[in-house]
Amino acid sequence: MLVALGVCAVVAAVLAWDVLASTLRPAIGRWRSRLAAADRNEEVAAYDPGRERRAEQRARELLRSCVDEESWEMYRDLGFLRVWGSDGSGTGAGHGVAPYAYLIYPHKPIVAYVPRSSRLLSEYCVDFPDTDRPYGSARLPASDDVLAKWMALTADERRLIENANLHLAGRQHDPDAVRSDIAALGRWEFDRRRRSDAGSVRAP
Amino acid sequence: MRLLRMKPGHGEVLIAEGDVEIAEQERELIAAFREQLDKGMWAAVPMVAPDGRRQAELVRDFGEVPRDAERVIFFPRAAGGS
Numbered sequence: 001m002l003v004a005l006g007v008c009a010v011v012a013a014v015l016a017w018d019v020l021a022s023t024l025r026p027a028i029g030r031w032r033s034r035l036a037a038a039d040r041n042e043e044v045a046a047y048d049p050g051r052e053r054r055a056e057q058r059a060r061e062l063l064r065s066c067v068d069e070e071s072w073e074m075y076r077d078l079g080f081l082r083v084w085g086s087d088g089s090g091t092g093a094g095h096g097v098a099p100y101a102y103l104i105y106p107h108k109p110i111v112a113y114v115p116r117s118s119r120l121l122s123e124y125c126v127d128f129p130d131t132d133r134p135y136g137s138a139r140l141p142a143s144d145d146v147l148a149k150w151m152a153l154t155a156d157e158r159r160l161i162e163n164a165n166l167h168l169a170g171r172q173h174d175p176d177a178v179r180s181d182i183a184a185l186g187r188w189e190f191d192r193r194r195r196s197d198a199g200s201v202r203a204p
Numbered sequence: 205m206r207l208l209r210m211k212p213g214h215g216e217v218l219i220a221e222g223d224v225e226i227a228e229q230e231r232e233l234i235a236a237f238r239e240q241l242d243k244g245m246w247a248a249v250p251m252v253a254p255d256g257r258r259q260a261e262l263v264r265d266f267g268e269v270p271r272d273a274e275r276v277i278f279f280p281r282a283a284g285g286s
Contacts, residue, residue: 066258068257125285128282130210134211138280
């Protein structure tokens, strides 16, 4: 008797679940759709091109306030910064006679090269990931990335290089493009010196 | 002295500001400084070298920050990229 009642209860429960599930299934589907739409809306809200532009503008102002005028103009005009290797500091920096130097690009590896010959030495891949990930991204604005590299290089070149992944030149950068940048830098410095000599260098 | 932190999607953010010659404000600056280092940030002080060149100095303790420094900039520690 008890076994029969038990079997009846199980059958009743299965039938009830079947009826309930058929009723709830559309509601569950709508609920899932709403959740997915909410997620998409949050992703759209998280990416705000205006905010990214404002962040980059702030970063550029900070960079400008930290580096010297020539370096700022170099970055503004050419899109990268040159930092002399520490062995070359004070040995004619600014005139290309230091043994080696670095080119700092935003969100790309630092390139070490020989200024006298334009020979590329190596690429140093380094990031500054912010694990707090505000707005969902760990990436600093481009100019903050450049400033972080500049501060780390000028403050403690060895420490930064030890933290970086070393690769042969050409792994991420196109060597011809970098050599072209070095040539452009030479022309830019020549023009700047000429303007300076003519007393026509004006503040940007 | 101002303590600034670089932030993705924002640029620099003011963490703390105060006068190191006023004890209470200095304590607040020290607390904010330590908090950023505990979060894994590097701290740099932009400065002008004796020969006039601009450079930065990485500091690991508030005591290493020059008393006349106008700002300390915190940024995420370097990690090898791909």
